[in-house]
Amino acid sequence: METFTEAKELVGNPQFQKQRDKSLQGLNDDMIDSPIVDIIRDLNYLPYCFTLQCCYGHFVYDGQSEPHNLDPLPNEGITTSVTYKIAYIAFCLDNSSPGRELFHLLKDIPAIDPDNIQFCSAEWFWNKQVNSYALQVEPDRFKRQDTAVIGFEEALSVEKVRNEIFGRLRELLETLSVM
Numbered sequence: 001m002e003t004f005t006e007a008k009e010l011v012g013n014p015q016f017q018k019q020r021d022k023s024l025q026g027l028n029d030d031m032i033d034s035p036i037v038d039i040i041r042d043l044n045y046l047p048y049c050f051t052l053q054c055c056y057g058h059f060v061y062d063g064q065s066e067p068h069n070l071d072p073l074p075n076e077g078i079t080t081s082v083t084y085k086i087a088y089i090a091f092c093l094d095n096s097s098p099g100r101e102l103f104h105l106l107k108d109i110p111a112i113d114p115d116n117i118q119f120c121s122a123e124w125f126w127n128k129q130v131n132s133y134a135l136q137v138e139p140d141r142f143k144r145q146d147t148a149v150i151g152f153e154e155a156l157s158v159e160k161v162r163n164e165i166f167g168r169l170r171e172l173l174e175t176l177s178v179m
Contacts, residue, residue, distance in 0.1 A: 007120050008121045012095055019092070023052065033054070033056035033070065034056075039166060047098075048094040052125060059084055060084075061083070067085065084158060090122070091133060091134075138158075
């Protein structure tokens, strides 16, 4: 599945509130990977944003075959390659002043590690929902895929970036909630 296309500019969307209400209807915490439930809840609390899909990012390797594994990688001992399932949050923004502000704040996050973080659009999301974006953690050479096979050392690096980006999102959302 192709997950990456360059981020598009926000456009007018008079149906935003109706689409937001429909998207959030029936959403519950059990549908979300537990380590990021708080982030998804906080994004959806913002009246100018709603989430579409998300994934914490999962590592599968010899001895760990659970495709939705949430455990951290071991510090050593993996001699084979690791299958990494992309960490991302896909969301929709309102083309309003606070929505545009959030757009620019999120667009700056890849500066943390441009080799592993992308702020993007996905054509298949955009076709269903204008002003949809994704913030994803994926080695740049695999940014157009939702799964990558990487070496153990690179997996450790990607895991660190994934954890940092979710930490940064928490800080950003905390800042927005006090404004």
